[in-house]
Amino acid sequence: MKVAVVGGSGFVGRHVVKRLLDTQAEVLNVDRVPPSQPLPGEVFRAADMMEKGNVTAIGRALGRIDGVVWLAASIRHRTGVDATAASDLGLMVEAPLALLRALDPAPASFVNISSIQVYGRPVRLPVGEDHPKDPFTAYGVAKLYAEQVLDIAARQRRTAVASLRVAFIYGPGQHAANVLPRFIEAVRRGEPPVVHGQGDDVRDDVYVGDVARAVEMALRQSACGAFNIASGHPHTIRDVALAVCALGAPGLTPRHDETPSSWVDRFYEVERAREAFGFVAETPFATGVRAMWDAEALR
Amino acid sequence: MIAVTGASGHLGQWVVADLLSRGHDVLCVARRPLAKPTIAGVDWRAAVRTLACDLSAHDGLAALRALLPSLRAVVHLAAQVPAETARNADADADETIHTNAIGTARLLALLAEAPRLETIVYASTFEVYGPVVRLPIDELHPTEPTNYYGASKLVGEKYLRLFENDRKMPCSSLRLPAIYGPGDTIKRAIGNFVRAAAEGAEIRIQGDGSDLRDLVYAGDAARAFSLCVEKRASGAFNVASGRGISIREMADAAERLARGSTRIVVSERMKPRVDYVLDIDRAKSVLGWSPAVSLDDGVRAQLAWVRTLTRDLA
Numbered sequence: 001m002k003v004a005v006v007g008g009s010g011f012v013g014r015h016v017v018k019r020l021l022d023t024q025a026e027v028l029n030v031d032r033v034p035p036s037q038p039l040p041g042e043v044f045r046a047a048d049m050m051e052k053g054n055v056t057a058i059g060r061a062l063g064r065i066d067g068v069v070w071l072a073a074s075i076r077h078r079t080g081v082d083a084t085a086a087s088d089l090g091l092m093v094e095a096p097l098a099l100l101r102a103l104d105p106a107p108a109s110f111v112n113i114s115s116i117q118v119y120g121r122p123v124r125l126p127v128g129e130d131h132p133k134d135p136f137t138a139y140g141v142a143k144l145y146a147e148q149v150l151d152i153a154a155r156q157r158r159t160a161v162a163s164l165r166v167a168f169i170y171g172p173g174q175h176a177a178n179v180l181p182r183f184i185e186a187v188r189r190g191e192p193p194v195v196h197g198q199g200d201d202v203r204d205d206v207y208v209g210d211v212a213r214a215v216e217m218a219l220r221q222s223a224c225g226a227f228n229i230a231s232g233h234p235h236t237i238r239d240v241a242l243a244v245c246a247l248g249a250p251g252l253t254p255r256h257d258e259t260p261s262s263w264v265d266r267f268y269e270v271e272r273a274r275e276a277f278g279f280v281a282e283t284p285f286a287t288g289v290r291a292m293w294d295a296e297a298l299r
Numbered sequence: 300m301i302a303v304t305g306a307s308g309h310l311g312q313w314v315v316a317d318l319l320s321r322g323h324d325v326l327c328v329a330r331r332p333l334a335k336p337t338i339a340g341v342d343w344r345a346a347v348r349t350l351a352c353d354l355s356a357h358d359g360l361a362a363l364r365a366l367l368p369s370l371r372a373v374v375h376l377a378a379q380v381p382a383e384t385a386r387n388a389d390a391d392a393d394e395t396i397h398t399n400a401i402g403t404a405r406l407l408a409l410l411a412e413a414p415r416l417e418t419i420v421y422a423s424t425f426e427v428y429g430p431v432v433r434l435p436i437d438e439l440h441p442t443e444p445t446n447y448y449g450a451s452k453l454v455g456e457k458y459l460r461l462f463e464n465d466r467k468m469p470c471s472s473l474r475l476p477a478i479y480g481p482g483d484t485i486k487r488a489i490g491n492f493v494r495a496a497a498e499g500a501e502i503r504i505q506g507d508g509s510d511l512r513d514l515v516y517a518g519d520a521a522r523a524f525s526l527c528v529e530k531r532a533s534g535a536f537n538v539a540s541g542r543g544i545s546i547r548e549m550a551d552a553a554e555r556l557a558r559g560s561t562r563i564v565v566s567e568r569m570k571p572r573v574d575y576v577l578d579i580d581r582a583k584s585v586l587g588w589s590p591a592v593s594l595d596d597g598v599r600a601q602l603a604w605v606r607t608l609t610r611d612l613a
Contacts, residue, residue, distance in 0.1 A: 080411060080465030081458050085404040094396055101389065133442070134457075136464065138404075145400060148443075148450040152387055281334040 009072030019212035059102025169209030172295030187248035199238030234267030305377030338482035354402035399451035479605030480517035496557035506568030511543030541579035
């Protein structure tokens with residue numbers, strides 16, 4: 001299986017490239033920047049996918065490939081509409097559509113990495129794929145639109161498009177500003193992680209290695225449609241803090257402050273991905289956090 | 300001042316007419332803005348200001364920036380509408396992404412800086428709904444568009460929601476079915492029937508014509524936009540007849556009102572039956588809007604307009 005991974009140098013991209021190489025795929029990583037640690041067998045091609053001409057040229061030059069994984073996105077938390085909204089549609093909607101069109105012959109499978117942000121605030125739990133879509137970020141709006149446009153384009157080709165709506169992804173390489181890396185950093189310093197209020201906020205964290213496996217399974221089985229990719233095991237932010245504390249100095253416990261939490265509980269149905277392509281998240285949270293802790297220690 | 304984007308179009312000319320008739324100051328924004336309406340039967344009772352802007356061009360909205368301080372409301376109609384939305388041609392994707400989705404994002408990013416803006420009213424479409432799971436279709440019906448046009452209109456609605464939440468400013472989206480009446484040039488059922496009737500050609504329908512459609516008369520649709528502006532309405536509203544109108548009923552109206560110059564020819568059904576009926580209770584209760592022009596009156600007006608066109612040609 002020959003696969004182009006667009007955005008293969010990023011956090012999730014590294015894990016996807018590794019998983020594909022481990023399962024004997026040929027991998028072409030297309031990204032603006034080369035990977036900091038190239039993997040044996042990985043072929044890298046530098047390209048700015050913001051340029052539509054680049055996307056089309058790369059698509060034409062690829063020749064026969066079996067699958068595409070589209071990871072390239074501008075991830076920013078904008079709850080209003082500013083100038084970035086228009087340009088983000090270029091990278092997140094126009095570019096993957098241009099690549100899909102430029103590929104000749106059409107690949108069997110196109111995996112579009114989407115997000116649970118397409119749903120917005122849950123009106124019922126767990127959130128299934130049919131839940132209303134009312135994103136509260138411009139990122140979520142662009143992802144929703146990308147899903148719809150690629151789905152329409154796929155129906156006119158022989159390509160199966162799978163949009164994977166991933167929950168909160170954690171694991172080695174995750175951006176330091178996220179809650180879990182901050183907890184790890186605190187505990188490593190011997191300080192308690194700080195949890196707002198009682199810490200009852202319910203969340204759904206999925207390990208990046210599981211996400212990479214979901215991508216590989218969806219590709220190989222030419223999955224078609226939209227799928228939640230989540231842990232299937234929601235937990236509270238207190239559970240998260242306790243799991244990190246367990247790795248640090250004995251006796252360390254989370255500190256609760258009085259800051260009110262604006263969090264809205266969310267977790268996601270995982271049946272559809274299991275039924276369609278057999279994906280079940282396997283990594284226990286403690287194991288995933290341990291892998292993060294160990295990887296951070298190597299830095 | 301109320302800016303109307305797409306003011307030169309079919310719906311645009313009707314919306315400008317309705318706003319003017321209610322005493323509003325109107326700024327007509329379009330690639331080629333008009334100072335006077337071009338549709339016979341549409342009356343602009345007062346003078347308008349005009350501004351040439353191209354939503355699909357990178358810097359196409361630059362001219363609007365200087366006028367931001369004077370805007371109290373914006374009616375955003377400008378869009379690319381593919382001739383046949385269900386075909387999903389590659390060009391439809393490019394045009395709708397570019398003009399409708401990206402153009403709307405750019406417009407909203409600019410309007411976020413308008414200091415006195417109180418509301419935005421956006422023209423959406425029943426095509427945001429996609430496959431019908433229940434009839435009549437209310438605003439809470441799932442939105443899974445199956446064509447590029449519907450998807451591009453839905454993304455505009457979603458950006459408008461962000462704008463509304465972010466700016467704490469009520470904004471509304473009007474989901475419209477086929478709009479008919481003077482100025483309707485789109486080649487679909489009712490327009491084709493009226494044109495055939497006016498030209499003395501046959502009205503052709505497939506099957507028994509029992510498929511239900513929804514329609515809205517352009518003047519009725521325009522009034523819904525004015526009401527949304529005046530009431531600072533929030534959210535999505537179906538603006539339609541609210542009752543199913545069968546293809547046969549449309550054909551019969553065109554035949555009867557053309558007074559003997561045409562006849563209906565029925566051929567074999569080619570497509571499976573599909574019904575669309577929109578629930579308009581929300582527009583009725585929140586806006587106090589309901590359609591005022593009957594199918595007969597609307598078709599009569601459209602016939603008269605088509606005849607002025609053929610007279611102009613002759």
